[in-house]
Amino acid sequence: MLAWKIGGDQGEGIDSTGDVLATVANRMGYYVYGYKHFSSRIKGGHTNYKVRIATTHVEATTRRTDILVALNQETIDRNVHELEGGLLLADQSFSPVLPEGAQAHLLTLPLTEIARNLGSVMMRNMVAVGASAALIQLPLDVFLDYVTKKFEKKGADVVNANREAVTTGYQRIIDEYGALLTFKLGTPTPGDRLVISGNDAIALGAIAGGCRLMCGYPITPATDIMEALVRWFPAVGGAVVQMEDELGSITAVIGAGFAGARAMTSSSGPGISLMQEAIGLASVAEIPAVIVDTQRGGPSTGMPTKQEQSDLLALLHGGHGDTLRVVLTPGSVEECFEDAVEAFNLAEQFQTPVIIATDLSLALWQQSVERSSLNGPNVSIRRGSTLSQEDLLALGENVFQRYQFSPDGISPRSLPGEKNGQYLATGVEHGPSGKVSEDPTNRERMMNKRLSKLDGVTAIRDGFRYEGPERPTLILVGIGSTVGILREAVKQMGGQVGLAWFRTLSPFPVERVRNVLATAQHVMVVEQNALGQIRQMMAAHGVSDERFTSFLKYDGVPFLPEEVVTRALALLSPVEVQ
Amino acid sequence: MATLQEFRTSEKSWWCPGCGDFGVLAAMQKALVAVGASPDTTAIVAGIGCSGKIGNYINSYNIHVTHGRALPAALGLKLANRDLMVLVAGGDGDAYAIGMGHFMHALRRNYNVTYIVMDNHVYGLTKGQTSPTSEEGFKTKTTPHGSIERPIHPLMLAVSAGATFVAQGFSSWQPQLAALIQKGIEHPGFSLINVISPCVTYNKVNTYDWYKKTLQNLDEDSAYQANDRSAALAKLHQTEELVTGLIYQEPSTPYEDLIPGFRQTPLVKQDPHVDPDTWDKILQTLE
Numbered sequence A: 001m002l003a004w005k006i007g008g009d010q011g012e013g014i015d016s017t018g019d020v021l022a023t024v025a026n027r028m029g030y031y032v033y034g035y036k037h038f039s040s041r042i043k044g045g046h047t048n049y050k051v052r053i054a055t056t057h058v059e060a061t062t063r064r065t066d067i068l069v070a071l072n073q074e075t076i077d078r079n080v081h082e083l084e085g086g087l088l089l090a091d092q093s094f095s096p097v098l099p100e101g102a103q104a105h106l107l108t109l110p111l112t113e114i115a116r117n118l119g120s121v122m123m124r125n126m127v128a129v130g131a132s133a134a135l136i137q138l139p140l141d142v143f144l145d146y147v148t149k150k151f152e153k154k155g156a157d158v159v160n161a162n163r164e165a166v167t168t169g170y171q172r173i174i175d176e177y178g179a180l181l182t183f184k185l186g187t188p189t190p191g192d193r194l195v196i197s198g199n200d201a202i203a204l205g206a207i208a209g210g211c212r213l214m215c216g217y218p219i220t221p222a223t224d225i226m227e228a229l230v231r232w233f234p235a236v237g238g239a240v241v242q243m244e245d246e247l248g249s250i251t252a253v254i255g256a257g258f259a260g261a262r263a264m265t266s267s268s269g270p271g272i273s274l275m276q277e278a279i280g281l282a283s284v285a286e287i288p289a290v291i292v293d294t295q296r297g298g299p300s301t302g303m304p305t306k307q308e309q310s311d312l313l314a315l316l317h318g319g320h321g322d323t324l325r326v327v328l329t330p331g332s333v334e335e336c337f338e339d340a341v342e343a344f345n346l347a348e349q350f351q352t353p354v355i356i357a358t359d360l361s362l363a364l365w366q367q368s369v370e371r372s373s374l375n376g377p378n379v380s381i382r383r384g385s386t387l388s389q390e391d392l393l394a395l396g397e398n399v400f401q402r403y404q405f406s407p408d409g410i411s412p413r414s415l416p417g418e419k420n421g422q423y424l425a426t427g428v429e430h431g432p433s434g435k436v437s438e439d440p441t442n443r444e445r446m447m448n449k450r451l452s453k454l455d456g457v458t459a460i461r462d463g464f465r466y467e468g469p470e471r472p473t474l475i476l477v478g479i480g481s482t483v484g485i486l487r488e489a490v491k492q493m494g495g496q497v498g499l500a501w502f503r504t505l506s507p508f509p510v511e512r513v514r515n516v517l518a519t520a521q522h523v524m525v526v527e528q529n530a531l532g533q534i535r536q537m538m539a540a541h542g543v544s545d546e547r548f549t550s551f552l553k554y555d556g557v558p559f560l561p562e563e564v565v566t567r568a569l570a571l572l573s574p575v576e577v578q
Numbered sequence B: 001m002a003t004l005q006e007f008r009t010s011e012k013s014w015w016c017p018g019c020g021d022f023g024v025l026a027a028m029q030k031a032l033v034a035v036g037a038s039p040d041t042t043a044i045v046a047g048i049g050c051s052g053k054i055g056n057y058i059n060s061y062n063i064h065v066t067h068g069r070a071l072p073a074a075l076g077l078k079l080a081n082r083d084l085m086v087l088v089a090g091g092d093g094d095a096y097a098i099g100m101g102h103f104m105h106a107l108r109r110n111y112n113v114t115y116i117v118m119d120n121h122v123y124g125l126t127k128g129q130t131s132p133t134s135e136e137g138f139k140t141k142t143t144p145h146g147s148i149e150r151p152i153h154p155l156m157l158a159v160s161a162g163a164t165f166v167a168q169g170f171s172s173w174q175p176q177l178a179a180l181i182q183k184g185i186e187h188p189g190f191s192l193i194n195v196i197s198p199c200v201t202y203n204k205v206n207t208y209d210w211y212k213k214t215l216q217n218l219d220e221d222s223a224y225q226a227n228d229r230s231a232a233l234a235k236l237h238q239t240e241e242l243v244t245g246l247i248y249q250e251p252s253t254p255y256e257d258l259i260p261g262f263r264q265t266p267l268v269k270q271d272p273h274v275d276p277d278t279w280d281k282i283l284q285t286l287e
């Protein structure tokens, strides 16, 4: 396991440099996890990209960095403390200074100058890639192959210049610092893996799940979903519409859902707030809709490029009136794919809006994922209860009751275009036929019908997962990107520590939560918000007691596994941790 | 061929006797019959307001959405099933206040739906407040000393925003209105038909009689050609939009035809599964 990081100013190609390393290491059979630090600026401002390279599945970042590549002094000043004796490779062009007390070996190479001599300072990053390959002791040829492929379209001159840049970086390290190179990655596990983010996985899941319309409005960190679908939809005949706002986005999705297509929108906090009224419409008119919330720091514009999980209460209760929404919370990139598919199934089966809540870290950071876990053509698609044209013809004219009462609250729907299926779908309270009704008895029955549908979701979905010992001293409870971090913390701690995570927040999986947590001596709920929103939900459902503590963080920075370990150990007596 | 009767529902009308919206409803039903529409392949999207109740009275697939959002719902509906004939209806507040953003973007997007705005220069459903099309000086409960804002001119806005079909009708002039709606439905793109639809309860200024005296009918103006954007603007300016008839139309290709890879077969009739070859090609882009 090794952690490499590159830092510089935004707009200097830091991302693409990290991507090269991650992609190549992944192709070699290593598992990678990339973590980007960036801010809401296009040019300027510090940015860095940390890539962990491991021989087993990895889904979190760590405190320590083994190799830091610095393209400016600020990168050193901000990140050198992570090195703990590791290697710091800096560009000679800025005359790097190692701060007093820093524990690092400073290596310098004239990265910029090498690039300039090869024809363009733009290639500085490629020199850094070559140098990094040498520092990590990865073979040069795989990087050269990658570069050749990548620049193929730009012609032989560009390919050769870039190959030269990588080679020079590599060779200079071997020549000048060969003696310092002690890192040795374990043997890779060959496999068929892709380096993808949660946003990629959601876009893929949407396509696999039959979604063919996406209406959205750009917002960090959700935009990638829309952009991925712009790229992929033409192949499956789908359409992406960049709407004028999120009010329009969600309403267009509802229009499409009414028509019988699978449609989605994705946004982040500010856009989700704008959608609340329409989500209520979808609930009351019983129209399928899928909404993705990639949470970021809120409220208002908050910290748009920072990690947070603070929309949870709003996702459940943000709209006016008594409505219930299905809220799915994938805890890994693989689960993003699964839940994206399932969201469309649940939305149609239960004729209701379904929200997928992720967060910035889960949405953006890329990691190695087995191709076999992205089996698009093989997913199951459940369209829910609909009436065919034959059913409707058999019924006759003016007989169909769109909202007829039923034991599970689900009424079969007709789709526009079918004879004898016409009805009114409205946000106004209505009777079984769809006609507006203010009758008090009808109102209560209709409300109960809609609310009762969520029992069906509880029945078919395991909303709370657990992995760990049978009699745990401690269970760490997490959600979203925190799950991967907790998994790593559990590994680091060993002992009788278990991990539980929410896959569904609504309907709240009360029974599962109670059962899973029953045997734990301690429960630590780890969430990235200030109010302890998950803990509040647990308390509201009567599943929080004196064994529970919260570990909250709302500084915009993801938890580190080490932080969780420290907190957990402080909670347990030394005897309890073997 | 469906008959007028087939486009009616058993729902009792909720509107005040004499409301202009009755005329809009009748003209819509006539236009649907005239274009050979069928209730099962017709979808009506309505906003919130007295006007928004119109869907309750037309036998078709109806969706009654949130205030101001009828146009985006219609976009989603049309893209989901482009075989449907999609009509959108709502009030002047729905269209030009809370829904103004969507209105402008629907014009530039030019998707193939017909938008009928039932313009009474007032908020009817909330019992008489000023609306974006109320004239300066118009007294309502929220403007007891008269409106101090300038009215919106929706037709000029539409023509200058790049609309491909702009018309105005009057709910009392049935044959013209029905013909305009029919033309709008037949237009392959976004068509705006602003309909003067007097509110007999809350607007005592812009009454039937007042309109009959002030409205100019373009059908009687043989010199007017509806294919010239600047002539249209000049006419609207000169009449202060007190004019009925087809104001502007140009040949158009609807949005649905321009989306890369979008098929003629409606989305709802396609297999939702992705085939293995396409899937592999998609995953290749991530390698």
Ligand SMILES: Cc1ncc(C[n+]2csc(CCOP(=O)(O)OP(=O)(O)O)c2C)c(N)n1
Binding pocket: B048, B049, B050, B051, B052, B067, B090, B091, B092, B093, B094, B095, B118, B120, B122, B123, B124, B125, B126, B131
């Ligand atoms: C978000 C929201 N705000 C306010 C209202 C209250 N409201 C209902 S209808 C309406 C105005 C209706 O005026 P108009 O669109 O001109 O329709 P009319 O009743 O005149 O036909 C308002 C403000 C609402 N339903 N929703």
Ligand code: SF4
Binding pocket: B014, B015, B016, B018, B019, B020, B021, B050, B051, B120, B124, B125, B198, B199, B200, B201, B202
């Ligand atoms: S209040 Fe005005 S707009 Fe509403 S139904 Fe009565 S007359 Fe028509």
Ligand SMILES: [Mg+2]
Binding pocket: B049, B091, B092, B093, B118, B119, B120, B121, B122, B123, B124, B131
């Ligand atoms: Mg009005």
